Amino acid sequence: METKHEQIVAFMIREMEGGHIRPGHKLPSVRTVAKMFSCSPNTVVRAYQSLEREDVIYPVPKSGYYLVEGKSIAPVRTESMTLDFASTTPRGDFLPFREMEHCLRKAISLYKEELFGYTDPQGIFSLRNELCKYFHEQQIFSKPDRIAVVTGAQQAFSILTRLSFPGRGQAVLVEQPTYFGFLAAARAAGCPIIGIERDEQGIDLEVLEAHFRSGCIKFFYTIPRFLNPLGTTYTLEQKQRIAELARQYDVYIVEDDYLVDLEDDTKADPLYALDSSNHVIYVKSFSKTILPGLRMGAVILPEPLLDLFLAQKHAADVSSPILSQGALEIYMKSGLYRRHTARIRAHYREKMRYAIEVCADVFGSGIPYTCPSSGVFITLWLPKYVKASAIQERLKQRGILVTNVDLHLLPENQHNDRIRLCIIGVENSQIEGGFTVIAEEIRSMERRMR
Incomplete structure (x- = not known):
């Protein structure tokens, strides 16, 4: 089932492709779209930011968002298509x-x-x-x-x-x-x-x-x-x-x-x-x-x-x-700054708590993982025959990005046996689905390599 964010992105793409929003013309206001989809203004902003990252639209301060002139509308990546557990950049809507x-x-x-x-x-x-x-x-x-x-x-x-x-x-x-x-x-x-x-x-x-x-x-x-x-x-x-x-x-x-x-x-x-x-x-x-x-x-x-x-x-x-x-x-x-950090402290504490609960359910005892009290990083130890580079590539094909821990090691200490998951740029609603796919791919590759 599509999230509200994805529904808004898909709707705007259809409006652009159908010629209802022309190049250089203004998109419906955040408040209008929020009422249309019965969602919060923040959800609309995230959807517009997805389109902005693809250079489909651009913001004008105190005015709104406009369709880029001369831009062909290519398929836009929505949250369900790419889950980025590799990026260490906070979500745009969570920055001040x-x-x-x-x-x-x-x-x-x-x-x-x-x-x-x-x-x-x-x-x-x-x-x-x-x-x-x-x-x-x-x-x-x-x-x-x-x-x-x-x-x-x-x-x-x-x-x-x-x-x-x-x-x-x-x-x-x-x-x-x-x-x-x-x-x-x-x-x-x-x-x-x-x-x-x-x-x-x-x-x-x-x-x-x-x-x-x-x-x-x-x-x-x-x-x-x-x-x-x-x-x-x-x-x-x-x-x-x-x-x-x-x-x-x-x-x-x-x-x-x-x-x-x-x-x-x-x-x-x-x-x-x-x-x-x-x-x-x-x-x-x-x-x-x-x-x-x-x-x-x-x-x-x-x-x-x-x-x-x-x-x-x-x-x-x-x-x-x-x-x-x-x-x-x-x-x-x-x-x-003090108010902002209090907000993100509570946010990431609860986010990590939830992520560790999901780890217990999804990875169990067969795939060891770190259990931080907060922060944004979790590391998985892969089974004996599963290589981090191979699982990284396989997950990429399924729209999930992770980091090979070898990136963080000197050459003499690289064993291609761990991946890092960063939860800073994903929403709670995406964590369980993403972790489930990661576990499926690790166990599938382990069975094939034995």
Whole structure:
């Protein structure tokens, strides 16, 4: 049975093909279509966004949606045709577009003089001051002069992998698996990479100590909370031990806390809060909570590394875009960010809870999977004879996209035996159907390969 979203998309395509909506002409208003299909305006907006992504229609602010001129109407992918468990981009209707649009307009007015020049490479002070208040709420106590605004967390990783750190260590130590974007930055910097295995229980702390003791490590890159791709989190005791080893062996840690806003446990302190020796570099991305296109991130740096980092930052782009900085500052100062993160925290907690319930029903004990408390990632371990690349291709043919975990691993650790499911861009109503197809294909391939 078609969803309302799919019915609206199909109706609009028929109207266009029948010539009832001509190129350059306006589509029915969101409110009109909502009444026509007895649905919420948000459902209509999602349907229109599906058409917009296919370049069939385009929006005009304060006016509505219009049919693109000279555009032939090709079949449009609806939600039932493609389920994207690979994308890490939040759904468009779940991002604060209208609020950020208002903040951007206000930033143009507030910072119009700065648009004619360059701003502080460290970031405008008023934003760093707001970030300082935000971090305090996360048990991260820093000062504005230790915070650097970056053009997305990826810029921070690019700079840090190129930076000369105190000591003789040249290699970066990474969890296996880990975020593939960091691996790309380290490779581009020509930085030697060493892996340490991480599973649902964490890492072997004795192995970590051996790496730290070797003197070869420039820094340890870690995602303690909601690891991409496993979705798992370190215990407090593990984080305390990691911080203690960093102090003992004088090794820096780069803590990627990209999903701190989804944390429900108020006692789940980041590594930075447990560091008494200034060895933790804290990196926060805002791409998963507000518009990714703003390219905003922040880094808290130990004093010995701050000037070196800012010199590299200045060489990279002089300063981060003033409008993005101003919009984020206004968004945070107004309280909108706090309200938005409270909303998405509750949303993803319930979404993950439901996804894990579906996993239990659909995958059972035959297909092991991770069980995060929140976040957006679940990893499946495939049966012995089933290869991740083969199941990925088979699922793609059935309109389901997943990620091979080998993308997150160094070549020597790739076994082609796991897939990652990301629930950030799919609706609850799609999860059970998608997971059922995934289970069917895995079990079918297992039977054929035995």
